[in-house]
Structure formats: structure tokens, C-alpha cells
Amino acid sequence: MTLAIHPGGLARRRRRTLLLCLLALALLVALTAAGLSTGEVSIPPLTALRALFGAGDGGDVLVVQQFRAPRVLAALIAGAGLAVSGALLQRLFRNPLASPDVVGVTGGASFGAVLLLALGASQLLVPLAALAGGLVAAGLLGAFAWRSRAAVGRLVLVGLAVQSGLAAAVNLMIVRFPAELASSALQWTTGSLYGRSWTEVQLGGGAIGLVLAVVLLLDRRVAVLDLGDESAGGLGLRPDRDRLRLLLLAIVLASLAAALTGPVGFVALAVPHLVRFLAGPPTPATLVLCALLGGALLLAADLTVLHLLPVPGLPVGAMTATLGAPWLLVLMIRQHRPTNRSPR
Template sequence: MTATAPVPTAAARPRDVRARQRRRTALLSCGALVVLGVLATVSLTTGEMALSPSVALRGLIGLGDLGDVYVVQEFRAPRLVAALLAGAGLAAAGAVLQRLFRNPMASPDVMGITGGASFGSVVLLATGASQTLIPVGALGGGLVAALLLGAFAWRSGLAVTRLVLVGLAVQAGLAAAVNLMVVRFPAELAGSARQWTTGSLYGRTWTEVWGAAAALAVALAAVFVLNRRLAVLDLGDDSAGALGLGVSAARLQLLVAAVTLASLAAALTGPVSFIALAVPHVVRFLAGPPTAGTLALTGLTGAVLLLASDLVVQHLLPVEGLPVGVVTATLGAPWLLVLMFRQSTPVKRSSV
């Protein structure tokens, strides 16, 4: 008699699927880390003063020629750190908002949150406040934009799709207000505020980076802590409530965490588009359904994409001084049109 292979049970098959997804997510995360390391090396070594990787690394830790140390530590390293943190923060915020609103177009740049953060930063800059307080203004502006959007939704009972459209209007209005203030600024302040019109990493300093970096790290940790509640909310409000989760409180906590992430990222870069909108979709396509591992991969991918876009701006485009938001917006505009078209196209139901 020949032995027949055992048939997998229904319980074993989901375990196999989860195991395959974990392996795929781990492999993609390792690949993203390798790409991130390569891009970071390019960022530290290229420019008007080209450096070898060993010289750049020594300069990063304060060793070697004083000129090399100054270039790496004061110019290149702050810009690199700002790109990594802002990219990770925006991508993670987009992933949380899309799951929270169950809408693929929900993201901080579409719903007005980064516009509010930019508005708060520019208002604080106009008062002559210290650069270290810019993250406070950005967070306040982002929360105000979220409250404004929530007030529209509560008063009019907007559906989620229409809420996104209202968010686009809020984003456009706040961007116009920022542009108006920049035009009215004295010449010496207008240059400092330029990043909050399209998004830029130019001229980042440690004074600006440290405060936002520490707060972003805390917000990212909070999102990972809250990810289990987000997974329960994915089952639906009724099921989540039946499992003992306080649905309203969990939604509020996750919304505040996402707004905080997006606002602090905007404090470093201004209203950079596309990262928060597209990266969660790319990661879902490559790695599968959302898990804690895919959330980490989303942050890594966002950091890779923003840093790569900044390197394109610095070294590949013929025009000097372009903000990184120009590159991301060029990628993001057609992506947003595709998503809106897919949302508006009715699903064809097959007849039985």
C-alpha cells in the first residue's frame, strides 16, 4: 500500500499563509534596509565636495579633516535624517488613515492635515519664534485642520468619499493662506518659509531636526503600540465592540497618532505629497494584508522614497534649488487621478 500525503486542515492553511507573508515581509524589509543604506551613503558622499564612503563615515562621527566633518555633520546629515524620519512618518500616517477611514484616498496630504501643519509652522515663523518651536506650530496646525474636517463631517454627515473631497478643499485653502503669508513676509523671512509652499529638505539644521525627530520617534512607537487596536477595528465596528474594544476611543487615539505623525513630518519638510498616499498601496500590493510587519515596511518604504526623491532633486535635475515636493507631486498627481477613477467606477456584479 502506498501512503497518501495528509490533507492540510482548514486551520493549517491560514497558518501557512501567515507564515509566507511574514517571510515575504521580512525579505522586503531587508531589501528596503539595503536600499536605504545605499541611498544614505550616496547622500553623505555626493555633492559639490565629493567624499569617499570611509571619509564620510569618519566625518559623521567627528573624525578626519575639519572641513569634511563640517560638511557632513552640518549640511548633509541633518538633511538625511529629516528625509528618513519625514518619509517614515508620512507613510505610516497614510497607512493608518486609510485603514481607519477604509478609503484608499485617505492620506494627510489629501485630507488637509499637512496643509494645516504648514499653516501652523508659518504662523509661528511669522511671530519670530525659535526654529525649535516649529514642530509645536506644525502639530497645532495639523490638529486644527483635523478638527475642522471633523466638524464638517459631524455637521453634514458626509460619507467618507465626500469627506476626502472636503479635505482636498481644506488643503487647498490652507495652502493658499500659506502662500499669501509668504508673499506678505519681509524678504528675509520669505526664504525661510518657502519650504511650506511645496515641501523642501533644503537647509535643514540640527536645531530644526532634533525636536521633531524625538517627537516623531515617540509618535511612531505609539502607532505600533496601537496597531493591535487598528487590527481589531479592521473587523468592523460591531465586531470590534463585541470583542470588548472601545471603538470611539480607539479611533480617536489612532487619529491623533496619525495627525501627530503627519504634522511633525510636515514640520521637517513642508507639505510633501504622494508619500502618504501611495506607499501604503505599494506595500499592500507587495506584502499582502496589513500587519505590524507591513506597517514597519511601510515606514521603511516611505523613507526610501522621500530620500530617493531628494537625491533626484539634488543631483539629477538640471534646475538647482527645486524642492523635493516637485518630484513627489509629479508622481502623486496621476496616482490620485487613478485612485479617484477607481473609486468612482461601479463594480460589475456577475449574475448567478
């Protein structure tokens, strides 16, 4: 009976996921048009889209291509990377609270980027420094929790401790900075899309796109690991090695996204939950949906702080942190809610 039911249910789930992906893509196009057309100089959406490709009035082309498009694309790329990284971490840890900002990865990326700025190195090296910092944070987490196979709640506490310690180190460096460097380093403590350049977007977008493609190709391995270490080993995988490889990919994604935006929270934590609610169990298609909704969420948050809130200059990280704090609290309460079921 089970075999007779599954094909129809699987087909319905695939159609629903495809429809959700198309809706998310339409939302992305609408948000992109809004991001390119709104600002101090208002440009009609169709004119802004044409200006993106160099057509139309020279002034419109300048505003869209040099000021608005890099910021919009940075939000889309970083949001996609963060969402997929969060989905991957939650599956690997089997922990709905796991995300790059909770377990300390984005804090490590910020530490690496700010340290590079403190040393006076070129900002073109910021993505590499952020990646190195994310790997250091992941190493600290692994040293304290992974090998000891800490419980879910303890793993989150260790990650929060790592994140707090790295944030304190970042703040100390900023206090010691010369005044001319403090403002450029401050974005790594708040999360900001201000002043993104085409060089950053091209480098970060190319790297994140490459890692996303690898993650999609390895999704079958993640699905096998979901069955448990014994089953995965019986199917020919080496669970520890494959899990470490996928964990490194998640860290790389989060670190590269942080190199574009700074430590933006909430996106990596919330989007995988939303996708599971809308589309059901994870598949390669739901990873694509995660990427689309992650980009849409970060861009929507940035447009909100730019045009809807009365506080000028508010970084997008402040907006996402405001949303993320109560979300994390609700998840932790649900995670540790006692059950009244008695064992039989």
C-alpha cells in the same frame, strides 16, 4: 481545512515581510551613503560614513556632519512619519485615498508654521505650531465630514477643500511678509529639506520616533477595528474613542513630519499601497516596512532633485507633487470605477 492552510500561509507571509524589511533597510543604507558622499565635494561612501561619526579628515567631517547628514536624516525621519501616518489614515477611514496631504493635515501644519514665522516667534517653536495647525485642519475635516459620516468620495472632496483653503491663507501671509521672512516661509508652501539643522532633526526625530513606537504598540487595536465596530465592541474596545485616539496619532505624525519638510505630498499616499502590494494585509511588520520605504522614497526624491535634474534649487515637494498628482488621479478613477456585476 482553513485552519490547516492558514499557518503555512502566515509563515510565508512573515518571511516575505521580513525579507522585504531587510531589503528596504539595505536600500536605506545605500541611499544614506549616496546622500552623504555626493555633492559639490565628492567623498567616497566609506569615508563619508566614517566622517559621519567624526573620524577622518576634518574637512570631510565638517561637510558630512554639518551640511549633509541633517538633510539626509530629516528625509528619512519625515518620510517614515508620513508613510506610517498615511497607512494609519487609510485603515481608519477604510479609504485608499486618505492621506495627510489629501485630507488637509499637512496644509494645516504648514499654516501653523507660517503663522508662527509671520508673528516673528522663534523657529524652535515651529514643530509645536505645525502640530497645532494639523490639529486645526483635522478639526475642520471632522466638523464637516466625520460626524455626518460622509461618503468616501465626499470625504476626499472635503479634505481637498480644507487643504486648498489653508494653502490660500498661507499664500496670503507670504505675500504680506517682509522680504527677509518670505524666503524662509516659502519652504512651507513647496516642501523642502534645505537648511535642516541638528536641533530640528533631534527634536523632530525624537518626537516622531516616540509616536511611531506608540502606533506599533497599538497596532492590535487597529486590527480589531478593521473587523467593524460591532465586532470591535464585542471584543472590549470602544470603537469611537479608540479610532479618535489613533486618528490623533496619525495627525501628530504627519504634522511633525511637515515641521521638518513642509507639505510634502505623495509619500503618505503611495507607500501604503506599495506595501500592501508587496507584503499583503497590514501587520506590525508591514508598518515597519512602511516606515523604511517612506524614508527611502523621500530621500531618493531629494537626491534626484539635488543631483539628477537640470533645475537647480528645486524643492523635493515639487518632485513628490509631480509624482503624486497622476497617482491620486488613478486611485480616484479606480475607487469610483463602475462595476458590471448585477445583484443576485
